[in-house]
Amino acid sequence: MYLKMAERNLRRHILRSTLALLGIIIGVMTISSLGILGSALKHKVLENFEGLADFVLVYPNPEEGYFYFTKRDVDSLKKLRYTVIPISLKTDLVYIRGENKKSYAKIYGIRKDQIRYLNLETQGRLKDTKVYVDSFFARSHDLEVGDRIVLRNTSFRIAGIYNSSFFIISPNSIILSQKTYRRFYGDNYSLLMVYVKDRGEIEKVKREIERIMNKKERKVIVQSMDKILKSIGDVVDKLSLFLMGIGGISLLVAGVGIGNVMLMSTVERTREIGIMKSIGASKRDILMLFLCESLILGVIGSVLGVLLSLILSYLVVHYLLNSYITLEGLVYSLLGFLFGVGISVVASLYPAYKAANLDPVKALKSE
């Protein structure tokens, strides 16, 4: 009955209720969509690097005069009994026949049997006579799989095109087999990746590497991706939290709107409240009646807000980010829903309290 009366009261001023509703819808939608988008974005960003979290990266320390590792360095790391993936890097000119011009590119050398660790998602297999090129390089020179490029007067067929990820393999790059690389540029390595399957052991492995390599001087810099990934995640989290905060403010404004509607309603219905008190309504009854009204607004507004945000963020996440809505995002939706309902109820507390405490005699006299 409370609900029935509340519903009819809201219908009585349908325009006013709709506007109040709209405020809640927009607020909840903002919070919920930003939450969903933020976590989808984080997921997407981390997904790109996720494969790297299993590696410890060992760089030569240029401050001590080390720019490359040698075969001996690689061998000494192999004592750890983890897979060591040496990666070589030089910058060189590449001749593109179709355009008849030369262009600089980063040339990586990786062992053919270890290329799978990089998750490059290329189709053709790397051979000593074939290369991979990154999508940026391919695009800027209009190259496709099967095309040829010339390096050091040797022609190579492109076996695959990969997306570079900044952390290990930079954009505008070419990957050769280690053997081919050695033939052109000699036996040097710019980065040693150590594959640690069990992430719990990463810290231990890092300490071991430091012990082996940095005996006399700080020859190497040891990094692991897990920390970097975590800090990227934190940044995205903070960003989406900040955006959600803005959503929260808009919801707060909506709450003020609801409070205003309820307050007007209290004033308009003073006489009605007096009548109800005279026929035996307690303070609690009046309080409930008003809270029910804002609860209806809050629930309907929040449900619609969440639904709209789901549709909206599905479109954005699916078509723009090429990702999917995460469970974490749905938690933010739920949060937005609860916040929407909560704000509506809190905003109407004062009007409801005021209505409940009206003096029945005075209320009955009012017109």
Add this chain to the structure above:
Amino acid sequence: MIELRNVTKTYRVGGEVIYALRNINLKIESGEFVAVMGPSGSGKSTLLNIMGCLDRPDSGEVYIDGMEISHLEEDQLTEIRRDKVGFVFQHFNLIPLLTALENVELPLIFKYRNRLSERERKERALRCLRMAELDERFANHYPNQLSGGQQQRVAIARALANNPPILLCDEPTGSLDSKTGERILKLLKKLNWEGKTVVVVTHDRSVAEHAHRTIYLRDGRIVKQ
């Protein structure tokens, strides 16, 4: 049934103290039909409000069905008002959003909440409408679809909903034409005959003629009984 001892009630209007009631002593027995008359501003409505626990006296004692109420908490007053008293107003004071039947159900909801099934509640409300001699066809009409007389019958049915022993009527015929007013008055007499204690505040001398007893108020004092 109702007893007032040395009841005084004042209002403050802009620093000036106005006596609505001065030292009222009054006893209304169970089953009585009492009319309260007097010029406007004589304190009639205040008297009714105090008898109906809507208002509290500044001093003096008020007994409703044997219970002293002037010191009670607001919630307790609400309960007494709900269980012992039915109000009938000049302007009917129905809730426009609710149908005739729902208006009558309202006091039942305030009293029983969910302890009464919806069916039983509707049945009781219908019974009250019948007691108030309103045709059942109008049960689902909204107040603005009813004539003044019909609305007052709904209001009376609502006052009867929780089966209170006392009916307090503030100018119940004031907004009705004389013929309809006469019928409403007959209804009140019938209810009185069936056992309700009825107090009617009125300007209308013909209303007072139906009463067992008439109390005249002037300037907050009883001048004649």
